[in-house]
């Protein structure tokens with residue numbers, strides 16, 4: 234870990250070396266400072282170029298060192314800000330050669346240089362907000378001075394990463410090159426030797442403020458509060474930018490440091506950083522047979538097919554096309570094909586427009602083509618097929634049987650299901666080892682999560698191919714084992730059930746949603762169910778005989794096999810209330826497909842009548858209890874999933890929840906949240922709930938939770954090893 238120097242003519246080239254992303258660890262910062270001071274004093278050096286080894290400028294401060302940093306002493310002793318200040322004050326021109334990435338502290342370092350040259354494929358951004366922080370090395374003071382308050386506000390508060398061509402337009406970098414940014418930077422450095430530097434020092438630039446800057450900042454806070462409910466860092470970023478607007482540069486830096494320190498050791502920052510590393514750890518999957526991400530060989534997918542062009546199929550087709558994969562989209566009849574192709578084309582047009590507005594349009598970056606067909610034989614050329622028809626086992630098996638005879642040997646067969654048995658589907662094919670579950674989330678072209686469901690026979694090649702594909706699609710893939718509902722929906726079920734029980738007991742959809750939204754969920758359980766479509770769960774419950782024609786005659790209305798059951802969602806569906814798609818569900822909407830949920834007097838009246846008919850006494854439940862009542866059974870199911878070996882570790886569950894279920898990232902994920910509030914608290918409450926509701930089995934504390942509490946509640950990262958727990962099937 235160091236900053237290395239070599240001399241080209243009169244230019245000193247300083248290279249940051251700290252693989253894999255040249256993170257600016259405290260040692261790298263010290264080394265950078267020494268080399269910078271050295272070359273500034275060296276009379277033979279006339280100009281300086283800063284770059285990173287292996288085609289990456291820098292991924293920012295070393296996040297791994299944060300948990301070992303004492304902000305009171307360590308940051309004061311030496312900080313990146315001091316390095317930046319030495320670079321900026323240098324009387325010799327300093328040019329940043331940005332290749333790969335310049336993120337967070339990496340971009341802050343580049344901003345302290347007098348000139349910035351970027352490779353055309355480089356990407357830059359101040360991403361600290363996503364780690365629960367703010368740019369703490371001058372980024373909040375320099376960027377608004379360089380590109381103006383509105384653009385800087387957008388980048389800093391969202392953590393947006395922009396490609397180099399956009400960075401030039403914004404004024405973040407001076408120019409881009411298709412060749413070597415380092416060569417170009419050396420060339421520029423030689424050219425500008427002896428030229429005045431004052432106008433190149435961002436710290437000296439006056440800040441250009443729009444006349445309405447106060448309301449701009451205040452409005453941003455309101456918008457961010459709604460978008461990132463309960464998250465502190467977005468709000469604090471705005472305050473740091475306000476300091477840039479109101480204070481001279483040096484005072485702004487002091488304010489920025491103060492605000493940075495207020496976030497540095499917060500629980501939210503810990504949660505966001507945990508979420509960051511958890512996302513990286515899930516890519517490192519293993520199977521019981523010892524196959525793993527390192528040893529398996531993923532195949533490149535050039536042509537993929539999608540069967541079924543309903544909402545999921547449309548999103549999947551778009552997602553593949555966006556990743557420059559050629560897509561064959563198959564439907565069963567003319568009408569569905571036309572409807573599906575229109576929808577896919579419309580989404581792709583919108584995405585193209587977005588891309589053009591963002592100026593990403595590069596010759597090589599165009600979308601893959603989508604061919605629409607009724608002819609199943611067209612699948613014979615596909616490297617990989619994703620079946621996305623509706624959740625019906627018989628239909629899926631029929632399709633997979635056909636695929637066996639049509640697809641070329643070695644083609645991968647994936648089923649997009651949210652809970653059906655992968656092994657049963659694989660059993661009808663000639664290649665169970667090349668069959669896997671790919672559980673996409675709606676809308677599939679936007680949602681980040683891909684649950685990769687390993688069947689009993691799934692080979693390491695198909696696992697690694699699909700995990701690789703998830704990265705190509707810009708998604709986070711998580712390998713889980715095959716069990717009913719897999720991981721995400723298995724945890725969701727008790728959460729939704731608990732929320733519905735609250736309605737029986739006297740609460741309203743608005744009250745319950747409000748509590749969960751204040752907790753940080755983008756949507757409470759009822760608004761989310763309306764968005765997802767109430768009919769999906771209803772059909773599945775009918776399939777399982779919990780309602781509808783298969784329900785055994787004489788079954789009590791509010792019980793199934795002795796367990797508490799609420800028929801409320803079934804009744805809503807019987808009334809044609811499927812959620813947004815039918816314009817009414819737990820809420821009413823302005824139109825069919827409308828997005829704005831409004832209180833529905835019909836629902837309130839219906840709930841009132843239902844409680845009266847079943848003589849249910851209204852219970853007084855505080856907001857805190859609503860939260861615990863809904864979340865603790867979800868967490869408990871997470872422990873059961875771990876016990877059963879369905880997920881590899883708590884991180885996998887948290888990544889699934891952060892990326893697919895709207896869990897607030899600043900709370901880390903359900904398992905991380907449990908570790909933060911304390912496992913004993915979760916256990917005590919579950920025991921209390923279960924004692925009072927013995928007919929709700931999901932409230933019965935899991936053995937793993939009890940065992941962990943007995944062991945003194947070790948930190949989350951020790952859960953696996955401490956328990957050596959039992960039968961991880963992954």
Ligand SMILES: CCCCCCC[C@H](O)CC(=O)SCCNC(=O)CCNC(=O)[C@H](O)C(C)(C)COP(=O)([O-])OP(=O)([O-])OC[C@H]1O[C@@H](n2cnc3c(N)ncnc32)[C@H](O)[C@@H]1OP(=O)([O-])[O-]
Nearest residue numbers: 254256292293294295296297336337338360368369370513
């Ligand atoms: C202390 C006080 C400091 C005060 C001053 C404040 C300074 C500043 O404002 C704060 C920051 O910069 S905050 C930072 C702001 N920066 C950011 O937010 C950028 C965060 N990083 C990213 O967004 C992505 O990793 C990249 C786009 C850089 C690469 O993407 P890709 O090519 O898909 O690769 P990948 O799979 O993602 O990562 C490969 C490996 O690198 C690892 N690693 C990565 N970054 C790291 C880091 N900064 N650090 C350490 N490690 C980092 C990653 O864990 C993984 O390790 P593994 O052991 O192999 O699993």
